Structure formats: structure tokens, C-alpha cells
């Protein structure tokens with residue numbers, strides 16, 4: 252098969268697909284170090300054998316211990332092993348969101364466990380094997396890809412992004428309903444038990460990259476990255492929503508109208524757009540990938556707070572982000588406050604509880 256994904260060793264590119272990958276799973280309240288520990292233990296009924304495999308130091312050890320008791324495998328094992336395997340896989344990919352998104356990102360590529368020693372779960376090395384593990388993984392992929400939130404975005408790839416503030420990891424996504432590319436920059440180790448410090452930053456080329464004083468975006472971007480680094484961890488979702496969703500060239504048209512006296516809302520409306528055309532539903536998919544479900548959100552924009560609440564994200568705190576006010580953007584910011592309800596003072600704030 253030309254474009255098949257072949258996996259075997261956990262350390263290889265698609266190693267996350269291996270049952271030996273170091274991703275623990277919880278099943279019926281019991282934590283298993285890997286799927287392999289769970290699968291091998293499930294072959295037996297004797298508690299002492301199960302315990303020996305459960306506490307094996309590595310998945311390789313779990314496999315070896317299991318082989319020592321091959322004569323004591325439960326008599327119905329062949330009838331239940333596929334159900335056991337699928338249960339272990341479902342737990343692994345549901346309990347480790349990035350793995351599920353990586354699996355869905357393989358799209359329609361065939362998945363093959365390239366194992367010379369296993370012609371049942373693997374391909375037997377030369378393709379004569381049944382590849383049942385690959386088949387189950389493809390079946391699980393089909394289950395996930397049509398489910399929320401996997402339908403919202405497609406994870407593409409990630410890379411290191413050294414910046415003047417610190418080294419971030421840059422994660423690339425494609426929004427499923429319009430093919431727009433978006434980024435998430437993460438810093439440090441996100442503790443899933445605590446609210447993550449995050450920023451939803453809408454792309455503003457003029458502010459973010461051209462040092463514009465007409466708005467506060469570039470100042471907010473810098474402050475957000477600095478704050479995340481000094482906090483020790485966090486995420487900035489960089490959303491390709493230039494011009495409050497109308498695009499760069501229409502933003503220039505809007506600026507031209509503002510040069511002639513319109514405010515930022517009037518300008519959008521004279522061009523035939525709503526005051527704010529942005530959507531945020533896909534952010535749920537990005538945050539799901541990052542395993543973030545409760546946040547301290549750096550923003551002055553009530554619509555961003557509302558969007559995350561609608562997406563089921565627990566916004567435990569709004570962190571004001573009032574940066575870069577100057578004579579060139581004071582009318583713009585005043586209009587955002589008056590017409591778009593941006594919160595620039597403590598009185599504007601509201602209880603999120």
C-alpha cells in the first residue's frame with residue numbers, strides 16, 4: 252500500500268499508535284502504565300499473574316512476563332481479545348486528546364502495525380499478517396473523525412518557536428468548515444488540574460507585524476506572550492481573523508473610511524459587514540487538543556469570554572489586557588468600549604461566577 256502508515260517502535264514518528272507508547276490509561280478506576288500492560292494482564296484470571304504484569308517496569312517487561320504464563324491464559328481469550336484491545340485503544344485515545352487528534356489527522360491513510368513477529372495484530376513483516384491492530388485503529392479513527400470536537404479543526408503539525416520572550420511550541424491547525432489555518436503557541440507544561448492562562452488573539456497584520464499605533468493589537472500580543480512566560484505556562488491561540496473577520500484589504504478600506512471620519516463600527520457597516528464578523532466555535536477543537544477546559548482569559552473583549560463559555564470552556568477569570576493606548580488609537584478604543592462593549596476599566600468588569 253503506497254501511502255500506508257507503518258508503525259512499530261514507540262520512538263518512531265507514528266510510535267504513538269503502538270501499545271508500547273508510554274500513555275497510561277484508567278479503566279474501571281485502575282491505572283495501567285500502557286495499553287500493553289492492560290492487554291497482557293487481561294489474558295489471565297489469576298490475581299498474582301495480573302499483578303505481576305500490572306507492575307512491570309516497562310511494556311516490554313509486561314509482554315515478557317505474560318509469555319512466562321502462556322499455559323495459564325484464560326480459555327476464552329481468543330473470543331474476547333479483540334474486545335479487550337478495542338477497549339484499551341478507546342481509553343488511550345479518549346484519555347489523551349492530542350493522540351486522538353493525531354490519529355484523526357492521518358485521515359484515510361491505511362494504518363499498519365509493521366511487525367515481523369506478529370501476523371495477527373501486525374502485518375507479519377511482509378504483509379501476509381491480518382494487521383488487526385491497524386484495523387482497530389482505523390475503525391477508532393472513523394468513530395472519532397465524525398465526532399465533536401474533532402470535526403471542528405484538523406491538527407497538522409507542531410514545531411519549536413524561539414521568540415525574544417521565550418521558546419514556545421507552535422501547533423498548526425486547519426479549521427474544517429473553511430480551511431483557514433490557525434496557530435496555538437504553548438509555553439511550559441500546562442497543568443490540566445489548574446486553569447490555563449490563555450489569550451485568544453485575532454490576527455492583525457498591521458498591529459502584530461507592522462508596529463501600527465492605530466490599534467492595540469501588537470501591544471496586546473507582546474504583553475500576552477510576556478505574561479505567559481512570566482507565569483510559567485500558558486497558550487496563545489493566534490486566530491487568522493484579520494480585520495475582525497473581514498480580511499486585510501477590507502480593513503484597509505475600513506481604515507480609509509475612518510481617515511475620513513467614520514468610526515471603526517461605522518466603517519465596517521458602510522462596507523456591508525457587521526461590526527464584528529468573527530466566529531470562535533473552532534477554538535473548542537484547539538483547546539480540546541491542548542487538553543484545556545478551564546482558563547484565565549487575557550482579553551478586554553466580552554465576545555471572546557462569551558464564545559469560550561458557549562464552547563463549554565470554564566472561564567474562571569478575565570485578565571484585563573490594556574496595552575498601547577496612544578493618541579492614534581484613542582478614538583478606536585473609545586468606540587470599541589462604547590459600541591463593542593470592550594472592558595477598559597474595573598467598572599466594566601463583571602462577575603463570571
Ligand SMILES: Nc1nc(O)c(N)c(N[C@@H]2O[C@H](COP(=O)(O)O)[C@@H](O)[C@H]2O)n1
Pocket residue numbers: 452453454455456465466468492493494495496497502505506509515519552583
Ligand atoms: N474591521 C476592523 N476595523 C478596524 O478599524 C480595526 N482596527 C480592525 N482590527 C481588527 O480587530 C481585531 C482585534 O480586535 P479585538 O481586540 O481582538 O477585538 C483584529 O482582527 C484586527 O485585525 N478591524
Ligand SMILES: [Zn+2]
Pocket residue numbers: 455457458459466467468469
Ligand atoms: Zn489591530
